[in-house]
Amino acid sequence: MRTLHHYDEIGLLEPAFSGENGYRYYEEEELLRLQQILIFRELDIPLAEIAALLDAPDFNRLEVLHVQRSRLKKQARHYVRLVRTIDRTIARLKGTYSMPNADLYSGVVSPEKQAEYEAWLIQRFGDSVASEIGDGHVIVAAPGTEPMQRRMAELEVIELGLAEGLRLGIPPQAASLAPLLERHCLWVETAWARKPTPEEYAGLAETYRAHPDFIKRYEGIAPGFTAYLATAMQNWAQRQA
Amino acid sequence: MRTLHHYDEIGLLEPAFSGENGYRYYEEEELLRLQQILIFRELDIPLAEIAALLDAPDFNRLEVLHVQRSRLKKQARHYVRLVRTIDRTIARLKGTYSMPNADLYSGVVSPEKQAEYEAWLIQRFGDSVASEIGDGHVIVAAPGTEPMQRRMAELEVIELGLAEGLRLGIPPQAASLAPLLERHCLWVETAWARKPTPEEYAGLAETYRAHPDFIKRYEGIAPGFTAYLATAMQNWAQRQA
DNA sequence: CTTGACCCTTACGTGGCGTGAGCCCGTATC
């Protein structure tokens, strides 16, 4: 309703005639025009352009459609990128909770650390989507408690098992690593208090690959283990999807 | 600038203090908050939600991020779909120009034909994106002229050559069809007065598959030739991309 | 002292309608 009024106001679609009661009456022709308008509106073309479009010869339409196509494609890419970014953000937010690093288990990240992370993020992801958290104060479970020690031990067992795979030259996509990866995914599930989707699990792998604290931990286990673990996780995640 | 004023107005980000001259002064803390705002804004989160987000504990952030993620994903899918729709629209608009059918070479599509097309479109693509052209009057090159006859003859040679492939049992993805498909693509290029992108060429194949006039023409050449031709075109297009 | 670059406030414009107020109109029912 309001839409029709609006289109009348801006002269995009005028009624065929108006009754004595002031009602707007639309006929065949107007309905067809409306149909077109709605279609082009679906394509996110601004109304002003639609107006020009509908009162223009066909070859102009082609041109407008091409322009619009590239706009839409850009939008599509943009949103796909945003989804990836938000995945990383989520993975980082969650990953922070389960981040197996002594520096973070101190309970609060020092400001210097924080600044360092930000510089790293800017350099890593470009300053447009620079620091995704940057809040500075990350609270995690207290270290040294008995359940936490058990969990860390479990994590170590898993990681050492996988590192053994690296040492033996087992490729990271090998199916024989699946049991360990399953255990790892379960470990993450406990850490997040929520089962990660394959996509999220792969996103966590991405974080492992990129985050200096994780790198430090994994390269400390074995050189090249960061990439090996991340690849294995992502392959496994893909097989789960 | 205006953005900062705006954020001050709505209370999203207030300056650290204001000088006697009325200037807004921002310090470290505000800059960090601004950074966060800009990041969340990048993710298309409305400012009101950002405000709530920044004044909320972390677990809330996770929730909001998940909500936003699904929103973004929907958007991404939406735009991808729109691009496909517009591709079909373009292919149809262009395909109409080069539509090798006597009915269309009459210069103007009859209203009955038009209604038929619309019904078909609605049934084919759903009424949300029903008639993509529907203008009713499509003007194409005059038939019977000498250059047009030559072009149609060339097209026929190509099509018959491909039909021979079908008869001989050559699979549509066979590389041996490439020379003919190349000629066909060139023919389309002349018809469109523009080189089709692989995507557009594949879109044209889609149109062939779906449009009754094309089907009539191709099934007239050989039964199953519509699908054969369309598949061949799409495979070839993929190899070009 | 002027120049030019920056800041301020105020206020209207943008797009594509949504939403409400207050009123009229047409149809069905009592």
Add this chain to the structure above:
DNA sequence: GATACGGGCTCACGCCACGTAAGGGTCAAG
């Protein structure tokens, strides 16, 4: 004939995240 009820009408402001002037004050440099 009265009365609901479900439409339509116009007028006009609201939304969101600012953009863009208009008209003026402030700051550092030449």
